[in-house]
């Protein structure tokens with residue numbers, strides 16, 4: 001299963017993705033987290049000691065061209081490093097999960113991160129997964145990058161939304177664009193939801209119920225301030241990560 005996350009800036013995408021990664025890991029899945037935010041922050045959130053040492057996927061472009069001769073080709077990828085040594089060079093192992101980072105945006109002529117996004121798109125569409133493997137893609141805020149079709153290979157898009165009008169507006173825009181690029185499943189996930197009023201506000205604004213609600217958590221807030229990875233916390237967001245995972249696995253009706 002390949003899952004991506006989107007939503008307005010600062011709504012909690014990276015935090016929720018990290019918590020979800022931890023939940024899948026606990027459930028015995030092989031987890032690959034890909035940070036596709038040009039200002040990557042997932043490594044810090046997961047508590048990787050030297051995030052700057054991770055080789056960005058952006059560098060893979062050259063390697064792919066070298067390896068495939070004159071054409072770029074479209075090799076099939078596999079998460080298993082024994083089968084694919086190329087991917088291994090760009091993955092780090094961290095607490096039983098794998099992490100890849102897309103890399104900083106290139107401010108070329110058009111300010112487009114096209115090569116990076118092409119590599120990522122190819123990788124997402126060609127990545128062969130067994131049932132036990134999950135790919136989680138953390139993305140930058142907003143809607144602009146969705147137009148590049150980077151997430152074309154994704155099975156399920158999560159749109160994080162907090163109980164505010166502006167967040168709902170962005171979430172609805174993201175949904176529309178994701179439908180345009182034919183993402184098979186699209187779901188909203190509420191964050192910073194404190195009470196029934198917040199839930200109703202979200203549901204009314206979105207037109208459907210989010211598949212999970214994450215609480216406004218003092219534990220998460222403190223962890224971030226003290227550089228403690230959210231994945232190391234017991235019960236940082238109550239039942240929410242488990243509910244979200246189950247919904248993604250189709251064990252619960254979807255919103």
Ligand SMILES: Nc1ncnc2c1ncn2[C@@H]1O[C@H](COP(=O)(O)OP(=O)(O)OP(=O)(O)O)[C@@H](O)[C@H]1O
Pocket residue numbers: 008009010011012013014015016037041139140141191192214215216217218220221224237
């Ligand atoms: N449920 C929560 N309870 C308390 N604090 C939270 C919660 N979710 C996220 N935060 C805090 O909100 C801030 C923003 O979270 P995060 O970085 O995950 O957002 P983001 O959507 O990934 O941001 P960006 O758009 O910059 O990538 C962080 O300080 C994080 O610790």
Ligand SMILES: [Mg+2]
Pocket residue numbers: 013014015037041138139
């Ligand atoms: Mg983020």
